[in-house]
Amino acid sequence: DTAVSQTPKYLVTQMGNDKSIKCEQNLGHDTMYWYKQDSKKFLKIMFSYNNKELIINETVPNRFSPKSPDKAHLNLHINSLELGDSAVYFCASSQAGTSGVYNEQFFGPGTRLTVL
Amino acid sequence: GQNIDQPTEMTATEGAIVQINCTYQTSGFNGLFWYQQHAGEAPTFLSYNVLDGLEEKGRFSSFLSRSKGYSYLLLKELQMKDSASYLCAGSSRGTDKLIFGTGTRLQVFP
Numbered sequence: 481d482t483a484v485s486q487t488p489k490y491l492v493t494q495m496g497n498d499k500s501i502k503c504e505q506n507l508g509h510d511t512m513y514w515y516k517q518d519s520k521k522f523l524k525i526m527f528s529y530n531n532k533e534l535i536i537n538e539t540v541p542n543r544f545s546p547k548s549p550d551k552a553h554l555n556l557h558i559n560s561l562e563l564g565d566s567a568v569y570f571c572a573s574s575q576a577g578t579s580g581v582y583n584e585q586f587f588g589p590g591t592r593l594t595v596l
Numbered sequence: 597g598q599n600i601d602q603p604t605e606m607t608a609t610e611g612a613i614v615q616i617n618c619t620y621q622t623s624g625f626n627g628l629f630w631y632q633q634h635a636g637e638a639p640t641f642l643s644y645n646v647l648d649g650l651e652e653k654g655r656f657s658s659f660l661s662r663s664k665g666y667s668y669l670l671l672k673e674l675q676m677k678d679s680a681s682y683l684c685a686g687s688s689r690g691t692d693k694l695i696f697g698t699g700t701r702l703q704v705f706p
Contacts, residue, residue: 511692521681523639523696536693570638574692583692584629587638 483507484588486571492594493561500557501591503571511535512554513572513585514546523570529554561595568592598622600697602684607703608674616669616700618684628660628667629694631683639683642669671702679704 484505493499505512513536514526528536529548543559558565571588599621608614620628627646631639645651645660645667657670669682681699688695 513692520698521633521701522698523683525693525695528692530692536691583687584641584644585692585694587640589638 484571484573484586486569486588486591488591489589490592490594492596494596495561495563497561498557498559499561499593500555501569501571501593502553502555503588504553505571505573505586505588506552507573507586509573509575509586510551511574511583512548512551513574514554514556515570515572515587517568517570517590519567527554527556558593561593563595566593566595598686598688598695600684600686600695602682602697602700604698605701605703607705610674610676610704610706612674613670613672614674614702616671616682616684616702618667618669618697620665620667620684620686620695620697622686622688622695624689625662625665626687626689628658629685629687630658630667630669631685631696633681633683633699635680642682674704676704676706678702 511530513528517523526540527546532548545557548554568590570590572585574583574585602618630642633639643658650659655672660667681701683699684697685694
């Protein structure tokens with residue numbers, strides 16, 4: 481009964497390839513996120529979706545495209561992979577994001593992407 | 597601007613008490629989260645402070661001073677399993693965005 485799940489857990493690929501990471505949550509949350517954690521362990525928000533609608537889009541290259549088919553899923557597609565994309569990508573979810581309301585984020589297990 | 601600062605590394609002895617500090621500058625600051633992350637694992641929620649003061653939860657407590665832009669996480673009766681990174685994160689009003697610090701890697705020695 482995993483709350484937030486991601487696949488794959490590990491992804492090794494060549495530069496220039498296109499890859500996708502899938503995320504699903506069974507918590508009934510309205511908001512989902514993608515974070516990137518680099519080699520220095522710095523965790524940075526990339527995107528967030530609320531009920532399939534894009535809410536946060538940080539300064540992320542256009543090669544990264546999130547897709548939310550429904551509020552329980554948020555997938556991340558990456559085109560033309562570069563060496564600098566190597567990192568751990570975490571998906572997270574939280575209850576509806578209303579300003580001022582406490583909204584703990586639950587993280588998935590992470591996907592370690594290695595670009596060779 | 598958004599900025600979260602915390603020490604990079606700390607060490608402590610089993611059974612001791614350790615305080616991990618965090619200072620923040622977050623536009624429209626709403627609240628302060630602490631997460632724990634063991635090596636190779638996902639961050640897990642520890643605490644959330646929105647009002648000034650101390651929130652106690654078992655061996656872990658978290659403190660917030662909004663006027664000083666300062667928070668700390670206090671870990672008592674340290675155990676070996678507490679060796680992990682502790683991430684401080686600020687949230688802003690009107691958005692669910694969390695701004696994380698670089699994390700403090702705590703090593704507990706016997």
